[in-house]
Amino acid sequence: MEVETITLTDGSGYAGAASRLLAPSTEAELASILAEASAALIPVTILGSRTGITGGSMPREGWAVSMEKFRRIDIGAGSAWCGAAVTLADLQAASAHTRQFYAPDPTEWTASVGGTINTNASGSRSFRYGSTRRHILALRVLMAGGSARTFRRGEAIDFPVPELPLPQTTKCTAGYPLKPGMDWIDLFCGSEGTLGVVVEAELKLLPKPESILAGVVFFPTLDHALDAVEAWRGVEGLRMIEFIDHNTLDLMRPKYPEIPAGALSGLMIESENPDEEAWVDRLERAGALIDASWFGETDRDRERFRVFRHAAPERVNETVISRGFLKLGSDFAVPIARSREMTRFYYDVLDRSWPGQYVVYGHIGDAHLHVNLMPAGPEENRLGYQIMEEFARHAVALGGTVSAEHGLGKRKSHFLSLQYTAREIEAMKDVKRRLDPHWLLGRGNLFPEPGH
Ligand SMILES: Cc1cc2nc3c(=O)[nH]c(=O)nc-3n(C[C@H](O)[C@H](O)[C@H](O)COP(=O)(O)OP(=O)(O)OC[C@H]3O[C@@H](n4cnc5c(N)ncnc54)[C@H](O)[C@@H]3O)c2cc1C
Structure with missing residues (x-):
C-alpha cells in the first residue's frame, strides 16, 4: 500500500512534502489509514490529480494520500x-x-x-x-x-x-x-x-444537445469584444463566453499562426441554439472579424477549440514555472453588473504599474477573468503579489469574491480575511473543529494556522 516518501508539486509549481505517500485501493484501506493517522495525530493531505493551482493538495507535513x-x-x-x-x-x-x-x-x-x-x-x-x-x-x-x-x-x-x-x-x-x-x-x-x-x-x-454551434470569434479591439459580451449575455442557448485578450493571443501565436493578424481580442462561444442566420447578424452587429474567425458544429471542432483555449493557461504556467516562479494568477469574480468596471481596473493598474508581461483571459460570461502575471525577475515577482492583493481588495469592494473556482489552498489562504470578518471565519473554523477536532485533514488549506 505504501509507495515512497517524495516531494510533490501541483499545477502552479508549488511544492509539498510528505513523510509517507499512500495509495489505498479500497475504502477499508483508506479508513484504516485515516484511523491510524487520527490515533497518532498525523496530518493527512488528499491528492487528486494535482492540477490544482493553489497548493491545496500539497502537504506541509504528515502523510499524503493519493486517491488514484x-x-x-x-x-x-x-x-x-x-x-x-x-x-x-x-x-x-x-x-x-x-x-x-x-x-x-x-x-x-x-x-x-x-x-x-x-x-x-x-x-x-x-x-x-x-x-x-x-x-x-x-x-x-x-x-x-x-x-x-x-x-x-x-x-x-x-x-x-x-x-x-x-x-x-x-x-x-x-x-x-x-x-x-x-x-x-x-x-x-x-x-x-x-x-x-x-x-x-x-x-x-x-x-x-442535438447540435451545438461553436466558435472562436476575433475582434479588432478590446471594446468590440466587451460590447459583444454585454450584447450576447442574454442569448438563448448560449452556454459559453470565454475571453482572450491581445497579450494572450500574442503568447499563443507561435503555436497558432492562423490567429488573424488584425485580432486584438477574442471570444470563444458555444451555443445550443445554433440559429446560423441569427448568429451572422449578431456577429456583424458586433463588428467581429467574421471571415477570419473559426466556427464548427462537430465534437471534433469543439475539442479543437477547447484545446486552443486550454493552451492559454498551459502556456502561461509553463512560462512562469520555467522562469523559476510560481503561477501568479487571479481568480476573482465580481457581480455581472460590475464586470466591465473590474476589467477596466485590471488594465488600468497593469498598464500603469506592471512592468512585465501579463495576459488576461477567462470566464467573462461570469464576470470572472484570470489575470496572469509573468515576472522576469524577483522584483517583478514581488510587485506581482502586491498587485494581486490590490485586485482582490477591489473585487471584494465591488461585491465580488477572492476565489471563484480555484479555491484558496495554502497559497491564497490569506485572502479569506479580505472577504469575511474574523467572526465569520471563526464560524467556519467551528465547523472544521466539529468534523476534524485535531485539525488533521488538509492542514494549511483555507486557514493558514491550525485552530484546534
Ligand atoms: C492548465 C490548467 C487550467 C485550469 N483551468 C481551470 C478552470 O477553468 N476551472 C477550474 O475550476 N479549475 C481550473 N484549473 C484548476 C484545477 O484543474 C482544478 O482546481 C481541479 O478541480 C483540481 O482537481 P485535481 O483532481 O487536480 O485536484 P488536486 O489538485 O489534486 O486537489 C485539489 C484540492 O482538492 C482536495 N482533494 C482532491 N481530491 C480529494 C478527495 N477525493 N477528497 C477530499 N479532498 C480532495 C485536495 O486536497 C486539494 O485541496 C486549471 C488547472 C490547470 C493546470
Missing part, C-alpha cells in the same frame, strides 16, 4: 457514480457513449472528480450550467478518523451554523458557504480536503 486507485465509473440514465480519481476526460468519454454529458468543464480534463468537487470547480460552460456544486447528487465520504457516511442532496447538516454573507457573483469557492439548514453536499463541495475524504460521488448527467 478509486476509478470506478458506473453510468446510468441521468447520473453516474464515479470513484474520486475518475478524470473528467474519462467521465466525458463514458457519458458520450450514452449520449449524455457532464456539464462542469474546467478545461483541465485530467482533473479528478474528487478534486473538482473539493474545489467546486467551474470553467467555460458554467455560464449556463453553474459550478460543480449544482451537479452533485450524492457523496460517499470518509470522515477524519475513518468513519463512512453517504450524503444525498437535501440531507441537512445536523448542527447549527450561522448564515454567512455570500457575494453577488455567479460562483464562489472561498471558504464554507454556511447557511442554517444547508445540506452536507454544499458543505463538502469546495471544502478543499479540510472536512472529509470524498471516495465516490453520484453526478448528474445531462442529455447531449
Whole structure:
C-alpha cells in the first residue's frame, strides 16, 4: 500500500512534502489509514490529480494520500457514480457513449472528480450550467478518523451554523458557504480536503444537445469584444463566453499562426441554439472579424477549440514555472453588473504599474477573468503579489469574491480575511473543529494556522 516518501508539486509549481505517500485501493484501506493517522495525530493531505493551482493538495507535513486507485465509473440514465480519481476526460468519454454529458468543464480534463468537487470547480460552460456544486447528487465520504457516511442532496447538516454573507457573483469557492439548514453536499463541495475524504460521488448527467454551434470569434479591439459580451449575455442557448485578450493571443501565436493578424481580442462561444442566420447578424452587429474567425458544429471542432483555449493557461504556467516562479494568477469574480468596471481596473493598474508581461483571459460570461502575471525577475515577482492583493481588495469592494473556482489552498489562504470578518471565519473554523477536532485533514488549506 505504501509507495515512497517524495516531494510533490501541483499545477502552479508549488511544492509539498510528505513523510509517507499512500495509495489505498479500497475504502477499508483508506479508513484504516485515516484511523491510524487520527490515533497518532498525523496530518493527512488528499491528492487528486494535482492540477490544482493553489497548493491545496500539497502537504506541509504528515502523510499524503493519493486517491488514484478509486476509478470506478458506473453510468446510468441521468447520473453516474464515479470513484474520486475518475478524470473528467474519462467521465466525458463514458457519458458520450450514452449520449449524455457532464456539464462542469474546467478545461483541465485530467482533473479528478474528487478534486473538482473539493474545489467546486467551474470553467467555460458554467455560464449556463453553474459550478460543480449544482451537479452533485450524492457523496460517499470518509470522515477524519475513518468513519463512512453517504450524503444525498437535501440531507441537512445536523448542527447549527450561522448564515454567512455570500457575494453577488455567479460562483464562489472561498471558504464554507454556511447557511442554517444547508445540506452536507454544499458543505463538502469546495471544502478543499479540510472536512472529509470524498471516495465516490453520484453526478448528474445531462442529455447531449442535438447540435451545438461553436466558435472562436476575433475582434479588432478590446471594446468590440466587451460590447459583444454585454450584447450576447442574454442569448438563448448560449452556454459559453470565454475571453482572450491581445497579450494572450500574442503568447499563443507561435503555436497558432492562423490567429488573424488584425485580432486584438477574442471570444470563444458555444451555443445550443445554433440559429446560423441569427448568429451572422449578431456577429456583424458586433463588428467581429467574421471571415477570419473559426466556427464548427462537430465534437471534433469543439475539442479543437477547447484545446486552443486550454493552451492559454498551459502556456502561461509553463512560462512562469520555467522562469523559476510560481503561477501568479487571479481568480476573482465580481457581480455581472460590475464586470466591465473590474476589467477596466485590471488594465488600468497593469498598464500603469506592471512592468512585465501579463495576459488576461477567462470566464467573462461570469464576470470572472484570470489575470496572469509573468515576472522576469524577483522584483517583478514581488510587485506581482502586491498587485494581486490590490485586485482582490477591489473585487471584494465591488461585491465580488477572492476565489471563484480555484479555491484558496495554502497559497491564497490569506485572502479569506479580505472577504469575511474574523467572526465569520471563526464560524467556519467551528465547523472544521466539529468534523476534524485535531485539525488533521488538509492542514494549511483555507486557514493558514491550525485552530484546534
Ligand atoms: C492548465 C490548467 C487550467 C485550469 N483551468 C481551470 C478552470 O477553468 N476551472 C477550474 O475550476 N479549475 C481550473 N484549473 C484548476 C484545477 O484543474 C482544478 O482546481 C481541479 O478541480 C483540481 O482537481 P485535481 O483532481 O487536480 O485536484 P488536486 O489538485 O489534486 O486537489 C485539489 C484540492 O482538492 C482536495 N482533494 C482532491 N481530491 C480529494 C478527495 N477525493 N477528497 C477530499 N479532498 C480532495 C485536495 O486536497 C486539494 O485541496 C486549471 C488547472 C490547470 C493546470
